[in-house]
Amino acid sequence: MEVIQVLHMNGGIGETSYASNSLVQKKVISLTKPITKDAIVDLYCSTNPMTLCIADLGCSSGPNTFLVVSELMETVHNTCQKLGHQTPEFQVYLNDLPGNDFNTIFKCLPSFHEKMRNQMGLGFGPCFVTGVPGSFYARLFPTKSLHFVHSSYSLMWLSQVPDGLESNNKGNIYMASSSSKEVLKAYYHQFQIDFSEFLKCRSEELVSGGRMVLTILGRESDDPSSKECCYIWELLAMALNQMVSEELEKQVMPATH
Template sequence: MKLEQVLHMIGGDGETNYASNSALQKTVISKAKPIVEKAILDLYCITFPKSLSIADLGCSSGPNTLMVISEIIDAVDRRCHHLNRPSPEFQVYLNDLPTNDFNAIFRSLPGFHEKLKKEKGRDFGPCYIVGVPGSFYGRLFPDKSLHFVHSSYSVHWLSQVPSILESENYIGLNKGHIYIAETSPPLVHKVYLEQFQKDFTLFLRSRSQELVPSGRMVLALVGRIDSNPISRWCGYIFELLAQALNDMVSQGIVEEAKADSFNMPVYLPSIQELRGVIEKEGSFHVDQLEIIELNWDQNHDDDNPNCVPDVMTSGNSIAKRIRAISESMLINHFGTAIIEDLFERFAAKIAGHLSKEKSKVSNLVISMIKKDEDRLVASF
C-alpha cells in the first residue's frame, strides 16, 4: 500500500467527515495547550525573532486545523503586549499528505485573517499561511528555516504497513487481525516496532535539519503508558473492527484472503519506546512529557455521573470517528460496497464492549528542544 496516495481523513461536509468526528483530537489539543504555550514562549523570549516560522504537520482539515495556530499567535501576542514589543510576523506552514482536503483549509483562511484583524487590530502581524503537501517522513523545509514544529494525532501513523506483513511468504502472519492483538505472533509486534523506530528516526532527523538552533517541537500522539504492546485504544478498537470483518468473512461477504492481507499502518509507542528513539537519534532534548487519558466516547463526562450516553449512541459515535480516519484505506483495499455494513457491525461491537467496561485512550504529549550543534561539538 502506497500510503501517501491512499491515506487521508474524510473531507467534505458529510455525516462521516473528519471535521464532524474529531472531538477527541480537539480535546487533546485543548489539554496540550499549556505545553505548547510554554514551548513557544520559551523560544520567543530567548530569540525575539522578527519573523516567527511555525509548521503544523499532519494538519488535516476542519475546525481543529487552525486551532493550535490561533493559540500560538494569541500567546505570543499577549507576551509582546506585556513586554511592550511589536508582534512578530508569523509564517505558518500547514502540512499533510497530498490527498488531504487542502481546499477546505484555503476556503477558511479569509475568515481566519478577518478574525485576527478584528481581535488584534490592523497593526498586528502580518500572518502568512501556506499549504505544504507531502510526507513528514522526509524533508519538507529548507535548513534552519523553522522556529517551532507542532504535530497532533499524526506521528503514530506509519509511512507504510511493515513490509513483511505484505510479503507473499507472510501474508497471513496476522490472520484474523488488522493490528497487534493478544494472539498475534511476537513477530508482528517486532516488525511494527521496527517500522515505527525507522519512521520516527527519519522524522526527528528531518526536523532537526529544518529547525533553527534551540528550536522547539511539540508532538501529541496516541501511545501506551506501559510495555504491553496491546494498547487500550487501538489494540481494542482495531480488534473490534477486525471482528466485524471476520463476521463478514464467515458469511461470505468479504473474501478471507482480502481480510488476511489488510493491516493498519499505525503504531502506538510506549513512553520507553518513544524516549528510546529520541535518545538514539540524538538531535533533541526532552523538555516535558505528559500523559492525557480520555474516554473513548467524548460524550461521556467523568465529572458528571448523570452524563452517561447509552452504549449504542457511544458505539455509533466512536465508529464514525474511526471511519473518518480509516475509510480511505478500507475502500482502497476492499472497495466501497462493504463500508456501510462494516461500520454498522463495528458500531454494534463497540457498544457490546462498552456495556462491559469503560475504556480510555492514552495520549502522550512531548515537548522537545533541538540540541545546540556548537555545544555538542565543543563537548567532545
C-alpha cells in the first residue's frame, strides 16, 4: 500500500491526537519565527500583491495549523499599516495527505476568522482558506500561483519506503545502528529524489520573486543512524518485534483446558 494512502497524524482533539501532542513542533515554529517574518516582509515589499497566496505544506491539524498562517498575515498587516498601504486579500492553502483530519480544521475556521478580525481590526482581510489534500512531492497548485510557501517538520517524511529494504533491513523500521550501508544509501537516495521533485514542483508554482521557508529535522552527527534522530525508531521497532513475538508464542502454546 502506498505511503500517501496510509500516512497521517492522529486526528481529533483527544488525549492521543496530534493536536494534543505537538508541543515540540510548536517550539520549532516559534524558533523559526524571525526567519519567517523577515521572508514575508521582504516578499510583500518587493511584490506588493493585491492578493497574497500562502501555502502551508504538511499542515496537519490542531493549534499549530493556524499558528504560522496567523503570524504571517499579522506581519503583513502590520507592515502595510506602517507603509500606509491597504492590506491585501489573503488566499491560504492548507495542504496535507488525504488522510489528514481536514474536518477538524474546517470546524475551527469560524473561530479563526473571528480571532483574526478582532486581533487585526479594521482594514484586515478578507481571508480565504482552502484545504488541499495531496502529496507535496507532486504538483498541487497552478503555475505561478503562490507567493509564499511554508513547511515545518514535514519534508523528512519520504514519499515511499526506499526500494530493496525487505531483505536488507530485517527487524528495523528505519535506519538503525544495525542497518547495513546499503540501507543508509537507499534512504539517502530516496531523500534526494523526493527533495529534488519537491523543489521542481514548487519552482513551477511560485511567482517570480516568491519565497519559501522550509524547516527540516536534522542532526549534528555524521552518523545517519545516530541517536539524535533515529534511536526512537529503534525502540519502537523493538517494541513491535516483542509484540509480534508474544502473539506468535500465544498461537503455538497448547490449550490448557
